[in-house]
Amino acid sequence: VLARLSTRGFFRMRKLLATAVAIAPLMIASGAHAEVVVSTTRTTPILTSNATGSAADAIRIASGGTINVLTGNLVTLDSSHSITVDSGGLIGGNSTASGTTGILANGGNTGSITISGGITVGDDITTYPDSDSDGDTDGPWANGSDRYGIRVVGASPLVGNILLNSASAVLVDGTDSVGISIESGLTGNLTTLGGLRVSGDNGIGVQSTGTITGNVMLSGTMATFGANTSAVVLEGDVVGRVSIQGDLMSTGYRYTTRPPAAFIANLDADDLLQNNSAVIIAGNVSGGVVLDKPPTTDTTNADIDADGVPDTTETTGFVTSFGAAPAVTVGSATRSIALGVVGTGDSAYGFINRGTVTGQGLYDGVQGNGLVFGVAGGNTVTVDGGIRNEGTISALSFQANATGLRLADGTITPQFINTGSVSVGSSSDSATTTTAVQIDAGASLPSLTNNGVILSTAIGATVSTVGIRDLSGTLNTINNTRLIQTTLTPNDAGDPITGTATAIDVRSNTTGVTILQTGIVGAGTSADLDTDADGVPDVYEPAITGNILLGNGNNVVDIRNGTVRGGIAFGTGADQLLISGGAVVSGALSDSGGNLDIDVSDGTLAAGQLTPLNISNLNIGTDGNL
Numbered sequence: 126v127l128a129r130l131s132t133r134g135f136f137r138m139r140k141l142l143a144t145a146v147a148i149a150p151l152m153i154a155s156g157a158h159a160e161v162v163v164s165t166t167r168t169t170p171i172l173t174s175n176a177t178g179s180a181a182d183a184i185r186i187a188s189g190g191t192i193n194v195l196t197g198n199l200v201t202l203d204s205s206h207s208i209t210v211d212s213g214g215l216i217g218g219n220s221t222a223s224g225t226t227g228i229l230a231n232g233g234n235t236g237s238i239t240i241s242g243g244i245t246v247g248d249d250i251t252t253y254p255d256s257d258s259d260g261d262t263d264g265p266w267a268n269g270s271d272r273y274g275i276r277v278v279g280a281s282p283l284v285g286n287i288l289l290n291s292a293s294a295v296l297v298d299g300t301d302s303v304g305i306s307i308e309s310g311l312t313g314n315l316t317t318l319g320g321l322r323v324s325g326d327n328g329i330g331v332q333s334t335g336t337i338t339g340n341v342m343l344s345g346t347m348a349t350f351g352a353n354t355s356a357v358v359l360e361g362d363v364v365g366r367v368s369i370q371g372d373l374m375s376t377g378y379r380y381t382t383r384p385p386a387a388f389i390a391n392l393d394a395d396d397l398l399q400n401n402s403a404v405i406i407a408g409n410v411s412g413g414v415v416l417d418k419p420p421t422t423d424t425t426n427a428d429i430d431a432d433g434v435p436d437t438t439e440t441t442g443f444v445t446s447f448g449a450a451p452a453v454t455v456g457s458a459t460r461s462i463a464l465g466v467v468g469t470g471d472s473a474y475g476f477i478n479r480g481t482v483t484g485q486g487l488y489d490g491v492q493g494n495g496l497v498f499g500v501a502g503g504n505t506v507t508v509d510g511g512i513r514n515e516g517t518i519s520a521l522s523f524q525a526n527a528t529g530l531r532l533a534d535g536t537i538t539p540q541f542i543n544t545g546s547v548s549v550g551s552s553s554d555s556a557t558t559t560t561a562v563q564i565d566a567g568a569s570l571p572s573l574t575n576n577g578v579i580l581s582t583a584i585g586a587t588v589s590t591v592g593i594r595d596l597s598g599t600l601n602t603i604n605n606t607r608l609i610q611t612t613l614t615p616n617d618a619g620d621p622i623t624g625t626a627t628a629i630d631v632r633s634n635t636t637g638v639t640i641l642q643t644g645i646v647g648a649g650t651s652a653d654l655d656t657d658a659d660g661v662p663d664v665y666e667p668a669i670t671g672n673i674l675l676g677n678g679n680n681v682v683d684i685r686n687g688t689v690r691g692g693i694a695f696g697t698g699a700d701q702l703l704i705s706g707g708a709v710v711s712g713a714l715s716d717s718g719g720n721l722d723i724d725v726s727d728g729t730l731a732a733g734q735l736t737p738l739n740i741s742n743l744n745i746g747t748d749g750n751l
Contacts, residue, residue, distance in 0.1 A: 129281075130429045136422055138252045138497065138613045140636075141702075143373070143485040145404070146506045151725075152608070153398075157208075159182055159183070159184035159243070160168045160176075160182055160206075160209075161176040161177055161182050161184050161185070162185045162186075162187050162190070162559040163184070163185070163186045163187065163188045163190040163191075163192065163214075163499050164188075164189055165189065165190060165191070165744075166185040166190070166191040166193050167190070167191065167192050167193065167194075168193050168194060169194065169201050170192070170194055170197055170198060170200065170201065170245055170378075171184060171192065171199075171200055171201070171384045172201040172203050172204075173201065173202050173203055173204045173206040173208065173236065174201075174203045174715040176206070176459070181204040181206060181279060181553070182206055183206040183207045183208070183209070183538075184200060184206070184208050184550065185209045185210075185211065185391055186200075186209070186210040186211060186214035186216060186242060186441045187211050187213075187214055187708075188211050188212060188214055188242070189213055189214070189335045189538045190211075190213075190214045190215070190217045191214070191215045191216075191730050192215070192217065193217075193218050194213075194217070194218075194525050195218060195220055195221045195222060195224075195225065196221065196222035196224075196225055196280050196410075196444070196748070197224075197225060197226075198225075198229040199216050199217055199225070199228070199620045200216055200227065200228045200719040201228075201230075201231070201237065201453070202228065202229070202230040202231060202236050202283070203228045203229075203231045203234065203235060204234055204385075204420065205234045205235040205236055206236050207236040207237045207238070207239070207547055208228060208230075208236065208237075208238050208239070208363075209238075209239045209240075209241075210239070210240045210241060210243070210244070210293075210653040211242055211334070212241040212242050212290075212292045213240035213242055213600065214241075214243070214537070215242055215243045215244075215245065215558050215607050216228065216243070216245070216302060217243075217244055217245040217246045217247070218243075218245060218247065218249070219247035219249065220247065220249040220271060221246050221247060221269075221417065222247065222269070222393070223247050223249070223269040223271055223272065223299065224270075224271045224272070224359075224497060225246050225272050225273075225342075225664035226246070226273040226274075226275075226411070227244040227245075227246050227273065227274045227275060227277050227295075227297075228244065228274070228276070229273075229276050229280045229360070230276065230277045230278070230280060230283050231283075231367075232277060232278060232279030232280065232281045232282050232283045232309030232310065232335075232438070232473070233279050233280065233281035233282075233283075233309075234283060234284070234648060235283075235284040235285055235347070236284075237285035237286045237287070237288070237313070238275060238283045238285070238286075238287045238288070238320070239286075239288045240275075240288065240289045240290065240293040240295070241288070241290040241292050241293055241319075241653075242292070242293060242294075242562045243293065243294045243295070243296070244274045244275070244294075244295045244297075245273055245294075245295075245296045245297075245300070245304070245452075246272040246273065246294075246296070246297045246299075246302075246657075247296060247535045248267050248268040248269045248272075248298040248299060248325075248459060249269075249283070249295075250264075250267065250268055250298070251670070251751075253417070253464070255391070258314070258748075259386065259391040259393070259602045260391055261301065261379060261380075261388075261391060261392060261393070261396055261570075262396075262625070263393060263395060264380060264395065265325075265395070265421045266298075266324045266325050266326065266351040267299050267300060267302070267324045267326075267328075267351065267661075268298070268299070268364060269298065269299045269300070269325075270299045270300040270301045270303060270325070270328075270551075271299060271300075271301050271546045272297050272298065272299040272302040272303075272458040273297065273302065273304075273306055274295040274297045274303070274304045274321070275287065275295070275304070275305045275306070275309060276295075276303070276306045276308070277306065277307045277308055277309055277335070278307075278308050278309050279308075279309040279312070279512045280309065281309060282309055282310030282311055282312045282335060282338075283307075283310070283311050283312070283313070283338065284312040284313065285312070286312075286314045286315075286316070286339070287307075287311065287314075287315050287316070288315040288318075289303065289305075289316065289317040289318055289319045289321070289343065289345070290318055290319055290517065290650045290732070291318045291319050291438065292310070292319060292320075293318070293319030293320065293345075293583070294313045294319060294320045294321075294536075294729050295319070295320070295321045295322070295383070295575065296321075296322050297322070297323045297324070297325075297328070297496075298323075298324045298712075299325045299328070299329055300323055300325045300326045300328070300351075300515065301325070301326075301327045301328070301581050302323055302325050302328050302329075303323065303328065303329045303330075303331075303332050304321045304322075304323045304329070304330045304331060304347075304583075305317070305330070305331045305332070305333045305360070306322070306329075306333075306334075306336050307332070307334070307335055307337065308335055308375060309331075309338065309673070310335030310336045310338075310361065311335065311336075311337045311338070311339070311722075312336075312338045312339075313338065313339050313386055313557065314339035314340050314341070314342070314411045314433070315331070315333075315337055315340075315341045315342070315367070316341075316342040316344075316345060316433065316434070316436075316462065317331065317342070317343050317345055317371070318344045318345045318371075319346075319349070319527075320345055320346045320347075321345070321347045321348075321739050322348050322349070322350075323348075323349045323350070323354065324349070324351060325350075325354075326351040326352040326353060326354070326398070327351070327352070327353045327354065328349050328350070328351050328354045328359055328628070329344065329349065329354065329355050329356075329357075329358050329647055330347045330348070330349050330355070330356040330375075330460040331347070331356070331357045331358070331359075331374070332357075332358045332359075332360070332365075332498050332642070333358075333359050333360060333361040333408070334360045334361050334364075334711050335361045335363050335611045336362045336364065336501045337361060337362070337363045337364065337365070338364045338365070339364070339365045339413065340363075340365035340366050340367075340368065340433070341359065341363055341365065341366070341367045341368070341371070342368045342370070342434060342721075343357060343368070343369045343371050343373065344368075344369075344370040344371040344412030344434065344440060345368075345372075346371055346372045347371060347372070347373045347374070347633065348374045348375070349375045349376075349403075350375075350376060350377070350567060351397070351398065351400075351509075351513045351561070352377045352379055352398035352399060352400065353377075353400065353401045354375045354377065354400050354401060355375050355401045355402055355403060355405055356373040356374060356375050356403045356404060356444075357366070357369075357373060357403070357405065358401075358405045358407065358575075359405065359408050359410075360405075360406060360408050360441070361408050362406045362408045362409040362410070362411075363408060363409070363410045363411065363412070363526070363706045364409070364411050364412070365411065365412045366413055366414075366467060366509055366738030367406065367410050367412070367413070367414045367415070367734065368415050368416075368417050368442075368453050369404065369415070369416045369417065369444065369480065370416075370418070370419075370434075370439055370440050370441065370480070371442065371443070372440075372443045373399065373404060373415065373442075373443065373444045373445070374382075374403055374443075374444075374446075374447070375400045375402070375403040375445075375446055375447075375448075375450070376400050376437070376446070376447035376448055377397070377398025377399050377400045377447075377448055378396065378397060378398070378447050378448065378487065378488075379392075379395075380392075380394045381391070381397070381447045381485075381487070381551065383487050383488070383569065387479055389444065389488065389489075391684075394438075397488060399448045399450065399491075400447065400450050400452050402444060402446060402451045402452065402453060402454040402497075402580070403444050403446045403450075403452050403453065403636055404444050404447060404452065404454070405453075405454045405455075406453075406454070406455045406456075406462075406464075407454075407455075407456065407457040407462065408421045408457070408462055409462050409463050409464075410462075410463075410475075410632045412465060412466050412467065412477065413456070413464050413465050413466050413467035413468075413472075413474065413475045413477070413509075413510075414467070414475070414476050414477070414478040414707045415467050415472070415476075415478075415479065416442035416453075416477070416478045416479060416480035416481075416482065417430075417441070417442055417443070417477075417479050417480065417514065418439075418441040418479045418480060418516070419436055419439035419440065420436055420439075420488075430549055432540045433475070434676040438454030440479070441479070441480045441481070441483045441516075442478075442480030442516075442656065443483075444477070444480070444481070444482050444483070445478055445484075445485070445735075446483070446484045446485070447485050447487055447715065448485075448486070448487075448491065449486055449491050449492045449493075449494065449525075450484075450494065451484055451494035451495060451496060451497040451531075452483055452484045453482050453494055453495070453496045453497070453518070454497050455476065455496075455497070455498045455506055455508075456497075456498060456499045456500040456503045456506045456533070456535070456536075457500065457504060457506075458501075458502055458504075459503075459504070460499050461504035461505040461506070461507070461535075462502055462504070462505075462506055462507070463475075463506075463507040463509065463744060464476055464480060464506075464507070464508045464509060465509050466509050466510040467481065469525070471513070472612065473488070473510045473513075474507050474508075474509075474511045474512060474513040474542075475507075475508035475509040475510050475511070475512070475515075476498075476509040476512045476513070477512075477513045477515065478496070478513070478514045478515065478516045478545070479515045479545075480517075480518075481516055481517045481518045481519070482495050482516070482518045483495060483517075483518075483520070483521070483529045484495050484520045484521070485517045485520070485521045486520075486522040486523065486525050486527070487521070487523070487688065488522040488523065488524070488644045489523050490507050490523075490524050490525050491520055491522065491523075491525055492525045492526045492527060492528070493520035493521045493522035493525070493526075493527040493528075493549070493551070494520055494528050494531070495518045495519055495520040495528065495529045495530060495547075495549070496518050496529070496530050496531070497504070497510075497528075497530075497531045497533060497695070498531070498532050498533060498538075498568075499531075499532065499533030499535045499536040499565070499568065500533065500534040501533070501739065503533075503534075503535060504535060505535040505536070505537060506535055506536045506537065507537045507538070508536070508537070508538035509538075509543060509581055510538075510541050511538050511540035511541070511572075512530075512538055512540060512541045512542070513541070513542045513543075513544075514541075514542070514543045514544065514545045514546075514547065514577070515545045516545045516546075517544070517545055517546045518530050518545075518546070518547045518548070519547075519548045519549060519550075520549045520550075521549070521551065522550075522551045522552075522557070523551065523552050524552070524553045524554065524555060524557065525551070525557055526551070526557050526558050526559065526560070527549045527550065527551045527557075527559045527560070528549065528559075528560045528561075528562070528563055529548065529549040529561045529562060529581075530547055530561070530562045530563070531560075531562075531563045531565065532563070532564045532565060532568040532597075533565045533567075533571055534566060534567030535567055535568065536564075536565075536568040536569070536570075537568070537569045538569070538570060538623075539570075539571060539572065540570070540571070540572040540573070540574065540663045541562070541570060541572070541573045541574070542574045542576070543547065543573075543574070543575045543576065543577045543578075543666075544576045544577045544580075545577045545578075546577055546578040546580070547561045547562055547577075547578070547579045548561070548579075548580045548581075548582075549561050549580070549581050549582070550581075550582045550583065550592050551583045551588060552583070552584040552585060552587075552588075552618065552722075553583065553584075553585040553587070553588040553629045554585055554586070554587065554588075555585075556587045556588070556589070556624070557583075557585075557587075557588050557589075557742070558588070558590070559582070559583045559588065559589070559590045559591070560581060560582050560590075560592075560593060561580060561581040561591065561592050561593065562579060562593045562594070563577045563595075563596070563602070564594070564595045564596060564599070565596050565597060566596045566597055566598075566599055566633070567597060568597045568599070569599045570595070570597065570599055570600055571599055571600065571601055571602065571604075572600075572601070572602045572603075572604075573603050573604070574599060574603075574604040574605075574606075575592065575603075575606065575607060575608075576602070576606050576607055576645075577607050577608075577609060578610070579592050579593065579608065579609045579610070580592075580608070580610050580611075580612075580692075581610070581611045581612075581626075582610075582611070582612045582613075582614070582673065583614070583624070584613075584614045584615075584616060585610075585613075585614075585616050586615065586616055586618075586620035586621060586622050586623060587623050587624050588613070588623075588624045588719060589624040589625045589626070589627070590611040590613060590624070590626050590627070590671070591611065591615075591627045591628075591630060591733070592609045592610065592611050592627065592629060592671055593628070593630065593631075594627070594630040594670075595630065595633055595634060596633050597633065598633040598634045598635060598636075598676070599634070600631055600634060600638065601629075601634060601636065601637065601638050601639065602638070602639050602641075603629065603638065603639070603640045603641070604641050604642075604643070605640070605641070605642045605643075605667055605669060606642070606644065606645050606667050607667055607668075608667070608668050608670075609629065609668070609669045609670070609671070610626050610628070610668065610669075610670040610671065611626040611627060611628050611670060612626060612670070612671075613625075615725070625637065625670045626670075626671040626672065626691070627671050627673075627674060628669045628670060628671030628672060628673055628691055629669070629671075629672075629673045629674065630674045631674065631675055631676055632675065632696070633675050634674045634675075634676040634677060634678055635676050635677050635678050636678045636679075637676075637678030637679040637680055637681070637698060638675060638676065638678065638680050638681075639680070639681045639683065640673070640680075640681070640682045640683065641683045641685070642667050642668065642669065642683070642684045642686060642687055642708070643685045643686050643706075643734070644660070644665065644666060644667055644683060644685070644687055645661060645663030645665060646659075646660035646661055646684035647660065648661060648665040649662040649664060649665055650662075651657065653664045653665070657706055657707050659706060660685065661687075666687045666688070667686055667687035667688075668687050668690070669686045669688070669689045669690070669691065670690050670691060671690075671691045672691040672692045672693070672694065672712070673692070673693045673694070674694050674699070675690060675693070675694060675695050675696050676696050677696035677697040677698055677700075677717070677718075678696065678698045679698040679699045679700065680695060680696065680698060680699045680701070680702070681700070681703070682700075682701070682702050682707075683701075683703040684702075684708040684709070684728070685701065685705050685706040686706045686708050686712070687708055687709075688708065688709045688710070689708070689709070689710040689711070689712070690711050690712060691712045692712040692713040692715070692733070692734075693710070693712060693713075693714050693715075693727040694715045694717075694730060695714075695716040695717065695718075695721055696716075696717050696718065697717045697718035697720075697725045698718060698720065699718075699720045699722075699741075700720065700721045700722070701723075701724070702714070702721065702722070702723045702724070702730075703724050703726075704724070704725045704726070704728040704729070704730055704749070705726045705727045706727060706728065707727055707728050707748075708727075708728040708729075708730070709728060709730070709731070710728070710730050711729075711730075711731035712731075712732075712733050712735065712736035713732070714732050714733075714734055714737070714738055715734060715738065716738065716739065716740065719739035719740070719741070720741050721738075721739075721740040721741060722740070722741055722742040722743075723740055723742065723743045724742075724744045724745070724746075725744070725745050725746060725749035725750070725751060726746035726748065726749055727746055727749060728748075728749060729749070729750040729751075730749075730750070
């Protein structure tokens, strides 16, 4: 119910609980463990240390049971006992006081928290007015502040697991409020499979500042609304793995579908608040980070990926930011962090995306940013094994820059492998830039392999597009077996295009870059057409579309299959352009040093420069064409 909420749907679902009268809880035995069961409505708080009224015990809020209290800590884990909320059980209500907490857990105790029902720590807003009669709602996202759904505090970690089952719903309203806050640490696993929503500026869905020794699994749906909000902020270390398989979103916008221009013109400042990143990883994660998808199911093994969640109930991870903030940020402004590898084989990477990461600026002048490693003024971010994208990374903007994947200053990783899609787009009438992959100065990425799609496209006369831009000078190997494409489309007025389309920009490298393009023989099926009979089906022929800009090292552009359409600008080094396998290279060539060897052994070079080109050697083989 929380997925892709429109503001109207959000308003309707905001208030779920009504006030009721109190009745004493019942005490029953459950197997070998006694527990206090609340099966009707209770209007006083309850603590595990005094659950029975005279002794400590576990607490269960059964179906039909409600802790209807509007201030303070509603349920407290202050002894080594567990708290359970069954489906149909509820903690909290609306019109709660600032500072109210649904479940407070004191660290140093042993006990798990399992939620299959609801926790609501709401404010007193029932409807949003249109105060200025301009057609859109007005006012703050929430009243009050410092509310929590579940909060773990103390000098020592809580020993146990926190689990939100698929039927759970945690709803929190208020500025500086948090759905789940783990401050003292957790010796156990954190798993969210249900719905979680936080409304109010500076709100966070799931936050950790203490160490979590187990795994973190974020599934279900999670949405935060308000200025500077985030769905997930993990500042503490995670000893296990962080897996995202839910639909996570943050925004400050009231409308997350771009309205018509006339409607946009009437929007107020409180309609266009800027969020923080939907997901922030600001601590060490020993087991790596993966936006995952369900594994192939097996009738003999219900949990192939051994994540504790039945494979048939797993979903694919989606992380969306509506605003200028990146959908996902990895990095900290206060310390250096590292991501260990997720696993072995195709999982031997510190960060893996098998889902969808999307940053949408949405409104004019607001940048779109997808996935960012490193923060401004921050410390190093080390990603062991590399970064692997098997899913989709995208960014969209209007009258502003857009960047899909960015490695900022201080990011260190050996490789980026793309088997999915990195796609960015923009519409702009100004000199903005749309970039699919950017490596900033001060970052380190020696190798990039593209076995998927890297696409940068824009509409406008002065906007420019870039596929891969390296400003660090560390990228020395680019392997392409599929598509690197940059395109420019005229605006509706048909103004002349003055922007540029650059597929690869590695001018900052002064030691030399090797660009190798090959086809994958046997890709596809036997039914796929293979016009040139090279073993690579036509639909899998690799291509680079856009200019290639090289630095002053000894560069090699080795095109063994497919096409390159765009100019190639070599620097002052001893450079080589090699064409084989029936490949076609078309575009203007330039070389700053006049030390360029060209070898067309099997293929075509359609050089398009209008001025003489000084080269050192030229070889046209029997199967070559110039």
